[in-house]
Amino acid sequence: MTPRLQPVSYKRHRFPPQIIAHAVWLYFRFPLSLRLVEEMLLERGIVVSYETIRRWGKKFGPEYARRLRRKQPRPTDIWHLDEMGVSIAGRKHWLWRAVDQDGYVLDEIVQTRRNTKAAKRLLTRLMRKQGGLPRRLITDKLGFYAAARGQLMPSVEHRSHKGLNNRAENSHLPLRRRERVMQGFRVPGGLQQFASVFSAARNLFVPPRTRRSTLATHLHRLSATAEWKSAAGVAA
Template sequence: MQVEVPKIDFKGSHYPKDVILYAVFFYARYAVSYRDLEEIMAERGVVVDHATLNRWVVKYSPLIAREAHRRKSATNSSWRMDETYIKVKGKWMYFYRAVDKHGKTLDFKLSERRDEAAANQLFKRTIKNNGWPEKVVIDKSGANFAGLQNMNLLLLLHGWFWLIDVLQVKYLNNMIEQDHRFIKKLNCPMKGFKSFQSASATLDGIEVAHMIQKRQFGTNGQSASLAA
């Protein structure tokens, strides 16, 4: 799969852009370790060590995710929001995720805490990238509910006559809970993360790979692409 990301600066790299993108997307899409990926690249005639592959993922995945948010197709205004657990340096952290009612990815964010501030950050970023929702379904988390109430307060302060409809109904959130499985499936073979930065960057890449699988880029059935 060819993925063009012209706004990302590859200057200074000793490898062609296509090689770097192939390695980053392969790692983010399939359950492999960096040493496995090193062997896979060697089989394709590219000699690159696992440490360099790790640096590519950490450096380029967030940049690719930024472009993905900008270029993805339109999403629905009915949202599902939830968080799942990710272990970083032996400590559990929280990966906030949001999808629309059709399962299309809206946004995602790794956080060290599960609190109102983290929920606020996710909602603000998701709204910035997708516009305001009409309805958001969440679990029974008081922090997530408070975050949405803060968004409604912003609407009131700006003179809007409608508010976000907040539903705390567990069965309606089954879609995003099922969607977490893609993250878990790829996270396990990676044998944990050694730093918050590495975890956040790798999860960015995994989410974009998942968005490609969901066909969130391109139109008329064309292959997924981040091309300009």
């Protein structure tokens, strides 16, 4: 049985939890800079600095994401793997990401290497978090994936073809847009934390591919908003 998490604590914060949760939602859900979030709150008569919003995102974003991820269905049966290069302080890093057949981000990890060891680390984390093996693994033609799969899950079917892996490659695009708005990331830990919260929020709010009607999308977003508020511990 999964242990119950303690409620989010807002002690020693002068702003109400509803405002904090709303500011964090704006920052991680939309391609907005901290200063734009500050301006949007000011339009509602809420005077708060962008630096305070940054601290709220750093403190509460991971807390909200932990609660959201606990509610997601597992396991899935197809894993799409890919990596995107990110320059941090003049050094190349790699964000290794896994998504399922619906584009739902399963996990992501920032690493300095692009080799078999890095691919194995991603697969090891996935097996632990998903509680088992996938039915199929889909990657591009990078040989490190085949080597890691052969060592960790040799019985799993592996399809290696660039055209089959658009789902994983497309999952990088929203983060790329945020990277431009934020003018890059300053430290690897900052990228890891931001990507984790950003993906949890995106997983929650983007409607499944099978529910694309206007009404279904509207209902999905209402449900997602209620779930976000529940994770933040604020009244719906």
